[in-house]
Amino acid sequence: MSIFVRAFEHVAGRLRVPRVLITPHLMGRTVGPVGDRARQRAVVEAALRLLVEADGPQTVRHA
Amino acid sequence: MADADGTGDEALSMRDLRESFYYGEHADMQYKFLAKMSDTHAGDLLAGILHDVGAALDTGDLTAVHDRILQAQAAAYADDDTPQVDDAPFTPLTRDLSDTRLLLLSAGGVFRRDDDPMGPDGPSQVEALGMIKEFLRGSPTLSAIPTETSDGELTARHPGYDAVTAQRDPGTVFPLGVLRDLATEGHVQLVDTHYAFTGATSQTRLKKEIADAWAQRFVAEEVDGCLLVAT
Numbered sequence: 001m002s003i004f005v006r007a008f009e010h011v012a013g014r015l016r017v018p019r020v021l022i023t024p025h026l027m028g029r030t031v032g033p034v035g036d037r038a039r040q041r042a043v044v045e046a047a048l049r050l051l052v053e054a055d056g057p058q059t060v061r062h063a
Numbered sequence: 064m065a066d067a068d069g070t071g072d073e074a075l076s077m078r079d080l081r082e083s084f085y086y087g088e089h090a091d092m093q094y095k096f097l098a099k100m101s102d103t104h105a106g107d108l109l110a111g112i113l114h115d116v117g118a119a120l121d122t123g124d125l126t127a128v129h130d131r132i133l134q135a136q137a138a139a140y141a142d143d144d145t146p147q148v149d150d151a152p153f154t155p156l157t158r159d160l161s162d163t164r165l166l167l168l169s170a171g172g173v174f175r176r177d178d179d180p181m182g183p184d185g186p187s188q189v190e191a192l193g194m195i196k197e198f199l200r201g202s203p204t205l206s207a208i209p210t211e212t213s214d215g216e217l218t219a220r221h222p223g224y225d226a227v228t229a230q231r232d233p234g235t236v237f238p239l240g241v242l243r244d245l246a247t248e249g250h251v252q253l254v255d256t257h258y259a260f261t262g263a264t265s266q267t268r269l270k271k272e273i274a275d276a277w278a279q280r281f282v283a284e285e286v287d288g289c290l291l292v293a294t
Contacts, residue, residue, distance in 0.1 A: 002293065003292045009141075024133065026132060027093060028236065029235045031237075041244070044290070057153035
């Protein structure tokens with residue numbers, strides 16, 4: 001289970017990562033903006049849902 | 064270059080300016096992608112950002128600035144996504160999430176303030192930018208971070224992105240605090256130790272010599288799943 005910032009979505013394709021969550025954040029803030037704990041939690045929760053729900057390789061979702 | 068304004072300073076071309084953000088005089092990892100843009104597109108972007116900042120001074124709303132920079136970053140780094148590996152491994156989760164032992168692994172260069180992987184006199188973030196070639200030739204080091212480590216005990220250094228953001232809030236690339244909350248609430252279990260490394264490193268060495276050893280280490284620590292965070 002991996003989290004990639006949108007700018008590097010192509011990397012997930014190259015590496016054929018099993019589960020990928022793409023986030024719409026700036027570089028260096030993959031999980032969420034500084035101080036925005038609610039957004040950071042929402043991203044982690046989305047990643048955990050992906051861990052549970054993905055049923056095949058290279059499953060990609062956007063958070 | 065010519066002395067365009069008569070001050071004795073050499074004129075700075077648009078190309079010089081663009082490239083100065085990429086480990087040059089104006090080194091700034093948030094804008095290093097300017098070096099890859101054409102003069103025209105870079106000029107349009109900078110003018111657009113300044114326009115949006117002007118509006119934000121009136122409205123206090125930085126959304127347009129954020130969105131313009133985000134779109135520029137995404138466009139600059141969009142690249143061929145053709146698979147470079149043969150297989151696409153997949154291991155389904157066969158237990159409840161609440162019974163799953165999760166490990167956090169980040170490429171964001173986060174480490175404990177009292178355990179600098181480059182020694183007690185390790186370089187600052189600014190100094191690390193000048194060492195980018197050394198980082199890219201070197202081997203990555205795992206920084207061990209116990210589950211109970213608070214954000215205040217963490218810092219970060221990384222010559223590939225602006226780790227000052229992670230110094231302000233490690234949760235941006237190392238969401239251990241959020242995971243700890245989720246574990247306390249019973250949603251997931253955490254292993255005792257989590258890890259971070261500096262993603263700006265020898266990718267060949269990482270892939271061919273190190274990744275398997277790290278995986279074996281995590282298996283030995285009875286990890287059921289990993290949350291991997293890129294920067």
